[in-house]
Amino acid sequence: MKFWLVRLASLLLAVGFAFGLESVVGHQFPSIYRLVVLAGLYITLSVSLNLINGITGQFSIGHAAFYMVGAYSAGFVSKALFSHQPLVPQLWMIVMALFGACCAALTGLVVGLPSLRLRGDYLAIVTLGFGEILRIVTQNIGAIGGAYGMNVKPFGSPPQALWLVWLLAILCVAVCRNLLKTAHGLPFLSVREDEVASAAMGVKVPKTKVTAFVVGSAFAGAAGALLAHAETFISPDTFKMDVSFIILTMVVLGGTGSITGSVISAIALFAIPEWLRNLQDPVTKDPIQIPGPALVASIISVVIAVALFKAVQNRFHGSKPAKFGLYLAAIAAGFVCKLAFTPILAQAPGLAAKSFEASALRMVIFAATLIILMLIRPQGIFAHHEFSWSWVAKLFRRAPKEATA
Amino acid sequence: MSTTGEKPVVLSLEGATIQFGGLIAVNNATFELQQGDLFGLIGPNGAGKTTCFNLITGVYKPTSGTIRFQGKEIGGLTPAKIAQMGICRTFQNIRLFPALSVVENVVVGAFLRHRTTLGSAFAYLPSSIRETSALKKEAMDLLEVMDLADVAQARSADLPYGKQRRLEIARAMATRPDLILLDEPAAGMNPQEKEDLQVTVRRIRDDFQKTVLLIEHDMRFVMGLCERIFVLDHGEEIAQGPPEKIRNDPKVIEAYLGEAV
Amino acid sequence: MNLVAGLDFSILPQQLVNGLLLGSIYALIALGYTMVYGVLRLINFAHGEVFMLGSYAALFTSWLLGFSPEAVRGVDRPSTWVNLVVMLLVSMIVCGLIGVLIEFLAYRPMRNQPRIASLITAIGVSLFIQYAGGLFLPQSPPPAISEQVNPYRNEKVSIVLKPAGQEIVAQAADATKKAAIAEKAYDDAQKAGAPADKVEQLRNDAQIASNDASRLQTQVSSQTSGLVIPYGQLGMLITTMVLMAVLWFVVQKTKTGRAMRAVAHDFDSAALMGVNVGRIITITFMIGSALAGAGAMMYATVLRTPLSPFLGVQPGVKAFVAAVLGGIGNIPGAVLGGILMGIVETLVVWLDGLVPGLSGYKDAVAFVVLIAVLLFRPGGLLGSSKVEKV
Numbered sequence A: 001m002k003f004w005l006v007r008l009a010s011l012l013l014a015v016g017f018a019f020g021l022e023s024v025v026g027h028q029f030p031s032i033y034r035l036v037v038l039a040g041l042y043i044t045l046s047v048s049l050n051l052i053n054g055i056t057g058q059f060s061i062g063h064a065a066f067y068m069v070g071a072y073s074a075g076f077v078s079k080a081l082f083s084h085q086p087l088v089p090q091l092w093m094i095v096m097a098l099f100g101a102c103c104a105a106l107t108g109l110v111v112g113l114p115s116l117r118l119r120g121d122y123l124a125i126v127t128l129g130f131g132e133i134l135r136i137v138t139q140n141i142g143a144i145g146g147a148y149g150m151n152v153k154p155f156g157s158p159p160q161a162l163w164l165v166w167l168l169a170i171l172c173v174a175v176c177r178n179l180l181k182t183a184h185g186l187p188f189l190s191v192r193e194d195e196v197a198s199a200a201m202g203v204k205v206p207k208t209k210v211t212a213f214v215v216g217s218a219f220a221g222a223a224g225a226l227l228a229h230a231e232t233f234i235s236p237d238t239f240k241m242d243v244s245f246i247i248l249t250m251v252v253l254g255g256t257g258s259i260t261g262s263v264i265s266a267i268a269l270f271a272i273p274e275w276l277r278n279l280q281d282p283v284t285k286d287p288i289q290i291p292g293p294a295l296v297a298s299i300i301s302v303v304i305a306v307a308l309f310k311a312v313q314n315r316f317h318g319s320k321p322a323k324f325g326l327y328l329a330a331i332a333a334g335f336v337c338k339l340a341f342t343p344i345l346a347q348a349p350g351l352a353a354k355s356f357e358a359s360a361l362r363m364v365i366f367a368a369t370l371i372i373l374m375l376i377r378p379q380g381i382f383a384h385h386e387f388s389w390s391w392v393a394k395l396f397r398r399a400p401k402e403a404t405a
Numbered sequence B: 001m002s003t004t005g006e007k008p009v010v011l012s013l014e015g016a017t018i019q020f021g022g023l024i025a026v027n028n029a030t031f032e033l034q035q036g037d038l039f040g041l042i043g044p045n046g047a048g049k050t051t052c053f054n055l056i057t058g059v060y061k062p063t064s065g066t067i068r069f070q071g072k073e074i075g076g077l078t079p080a081k082i083a084q085m086g087i088c089r090t091f092q093n094i095r096l097f098p099a100l101s102v103v104e105n106v107v108v109g110a111f112l113r114h115r116t117t118l119g120s121a122f123a124y125l126p127s128s129i130r131e132t133s134a135l136k137k138e139a140m141d142l143l144e145v146m147d148l149a150d151v152a153q154a155r156s157a158d159l160p161y162g163k164q165r166r167l168e169i170a171r172a173m174a175t176r177p178d179l180i181l182l183d184e185p186a187a188g189m190n191p192q193e194k195e196d197l198q199v200t201v202r203r204i205r206d207d208f209q210k211t212v213l214l215i216e217h218d219m220r221f222v223m224g225l226c227e228r229i230f231v232l233d234h235g236e237e238i239a240q241g242p243p244e245k246i247r248n249d250p251k252v253i254e255a256y257l258g259e260a261v
Numbered sequence C: 001m002n003l004v005a006g007l008d009f010s011i012l013p014q015q016l017v018n019g020l021l022l023g024s025i026y027a028l029i030a031l032g033y034t035m036v037y038g039v040l041r042l043i044n045f046a047h048g049e050v051f052m053l054g055s056y057a058a059l060f061t062s063w064l065l066g067f068s069p070e071a072v073r074g075v076d077r078p079s080t081w082v083n084l085v086v087m088l089l090v091s092m093i094v095c096g097l098i099g100v101l102i103e104f105l106a107y108r109p110m111r112n113q114p115r116i117a118s119l120i121t122a123i124g125v126s127l128f129i130q131y132a133g134g135l136f137l138p139q140s141p142p143p144a145i146s147e148q149v150n151p152y153r154n155e156k157v158s159i160v161l162k163p164a165g166q167e168i169v170a171q172a173a174d175a176t177k178k179a180a181i182a183e184k185a186y187d188d189a190q191k192a193g194a195p196a197d198k199v200e201q202l203r204n205d206a207q208i209a210s211n212d213a214s215r216l217q218t219q220v221s222s223q224t225s226g227l228v229i230p231y232g233q234l235g236m237l238i239t240t241m242v243l244m245a246v247l248w249f250v251v252q253k254t255k256t257g258r259a260m261r262a263v264a265h266d267f268d269s270a271a272l273m274g275v276n277v278g279r280i281i282t283i284t285f286m287i288g289s290a291l292a293g294a295g296a297m298m299y300a301t302v303l304r305t306p307l308s309p310f311l312g313v314q315p316g317v318k319a320f321v322a323a324v325l326g327g328i329g330n331i332p333g334a335v336l337g338g339i340l341m342g343i344v345e346t347l348v349v350w351l352d353g354l355v356p357g358l359s360g361y362k363d364a365v366a367f368v369v370l371i372a373v374l375l376f377r378p379g380g381l382l383g384s385s386k387v388e389k390v
Ligand SMILES: Nc1ncnc2c1ncn2[C@@H]1O[C@H](COP(=O)(O)OP(=O)(O)OP(=O)(O)O)[C@@H](O)[C@H]1O
Pocket: B020, B023, B025, B043, B044, B045, B046, B047, B048, B049, B050, B051, B052, B092, C387, C388, C389
């Protein structure tokens, strides 16, 4: 009885949260509405890839393919059935999300089958290949817009999709967390750890792998279906290889196998470039310009700072506060380098005159962040840990103790 | 059960043979295990002992010959199917699930008896929660028996070697097999640990009523423990029988000395 | 036209040669992937970007040699093959250094980390070079290496495989002669101030004769099957073969090569046996990247590809597919896979005549072939799929 009450409460909480987010963002910050939608989609994508990659250990790097299958299948049906405003749009979107999920799950089944024969990097390249094949096929089919893309406008104006997107994200996180909390998660983990030993313990290895692919791709497909309806326009370019790589990066950067990590790094990795894209001078509202010498000096000093940081990490075995101090020193050294190099580089004739818009730098900064994070924390931000309240409690309990010591 | 008063046959190999390219790793192996046997499989390095295990547990499909388990032909079935039928094993080079905790390792073994569906786990239904705690409890009990309860929450990769070996046995036991295969369970153990292991293996047979087939290089260990022994050399049987007979068999002595010299 | 079911067989040999050329570029890149994978078990995603930088290195060298767009505008600068060799060497050296630098800065610190972490770093490096290149490298309009650098741009070897029938050749020669006579008659009449209608008549005759002649000429050339290979492409094939031979020699016959093979076979044991693993990895990156540099130079000059910071992505992916196809870690496999990939790709374009629209799938075919091969030979064509011993 109590169990069901808690369950009901958490369901209500989830729905309430989604609606709350919808209304807050929709009314207070309409300018970032689209970004919040995309962030929710990326959470779903990275958590669902984590199920395949991190939890089951199947090295899949073509996740964008499932996203695309969901988007195109749902988008095509909506486009074919409605020329304008149908029944309740939200309800229809839920139906379409289910439909997209089914189509993607079927694709996942097909892509998952090679995983029975192939391992590691060979599987990776095959999943990547499937993704590329599907994208190129889509590009060549005129009926769904070919390379130009497809307009999905069943509802005239874009519908309020944010709450659905976030509900899907919550559902995806919940499903993966539940799996790991029950004994059913163990075969998935054991397949990752050792297939031969798993099979010897009676784990149906092929079924487990394919299940991971099917479930993971179903979530990606649902995300795709929502994307098609929220954006009202999709094109094969939306689902390029880079997107697969970014999703993979989210998983690894968060810590392979950690759901919390996937969520956090999905938000962070998505937010960094978007924040840079919109960076503008607070007064003039012009895009911020970065002079060439400063940029090159920054790149050099970041390299130096990271090298120092890494050296401290590996070589220094003193007390914690001392190590922390050295870390700060490494970062400070980076800043000093930047200040020192900027005037020197300003002497270089070609460079001094150049300047770059901050938004043009966003992918560079994104890539640099990625490399630096991996160098400093290769096991990912959360490693294989999960967020839990006891963990938070421990953090707080420890903090005052150290302060007094 | 049988009319002759003999115990029922659990496992029987008849002419089991496997060939890797030109190499015949096991040739025409024929032996029988009865319920409650403590059976030893010995032979010099590379004799084909582990390959024999691999044939029985479905890792390889025999090139010819039959393997029967409780009267059913199992040659060529998948390892998972064979494990579900009631044969479980340990590995010569320990194959635990390194990143999982000790108790999780054992639950993987126990999991083959699960009843709830995957869907109920996704939805976190009470049934799957109950099942999870039941399996955990079972696993803890086994760890108690194997004297590993104190490290239940440790990462299995962090255990010392001897404990890893015992954990492998615990994990195999968790599948509740009728026949358990142990591949060099005493390798790398010190004399005290070996003695403890002998006691444990006997307990597995006596208290848990399992049939045990084990590979071991330590002659003292095998002779002191097993009631019947099968000797392989270059994939072929060279002797079969009780320890006293094996000890004095000229062919066995030659095989071992021939290797040592 | 010689059409069978929509296919033009007369251009088939030419297409095969084109495929071989493209394939040898893929092979050069694939070698880098395969060698690095061999020693480090790392998919070096930044390899395509090294290739891209190599093509820019060739471009800048050609500008330094005096073939910048401003310098050559309207001037027919003579070029010698020395220019090409200089560009090739500079590309190779620059790429070799960049490869070593990337290894030192990004991969070396990840040596003892999980493989997936190195992989993500590789993706990061690849994105970084692409987009940083977008900031600093000239890209709009896409620069291309001036045709003038190529001293052989007009010289070709032609190999006739099957000449056209004598009858039609004779007819064509006849028609050409007649056309010349008719032309002359018209010219003469015009000069002599013949009556307008007469001139008009002659003009029409000349027109018809010349149409006839050109129609027959086309027929002759379409019935002649054979190849025309520019000297540049021939040079490229030879260069590729020489480079591969050198690589083979280094790997098989030198001490360094033996150490490389040892590291590829078993990293840890090689280290224990006193192989300087760090040095071998550096050398591997250097050689692999230099080969990509050579490929890049030829891609930009002989195949006349316009440059962009994203130039390396497609060939990079295809070369990687080629490496996997041949069996990743296997050097002859990479060459075989690369050439196969190039030929399959051009054949698909050629088959467009049979199945209209097929050429749109040109980039997908690489993957289709790969998947088909891997399903039957999970270790690639020449690779051995290691069975895990239990
Ligand atoms: N998958 C395989 N492919 C090829 N040869 C194999 C394979 N598995 C085993 N062998 C070979 O079969 C022979 C028997 O090996 P096996 O591992 O069964 O020996 P063993 O009796 O267990 O020896 P040890 O006492 O050293 O464990 C060996 O020569 C081995 O190399």
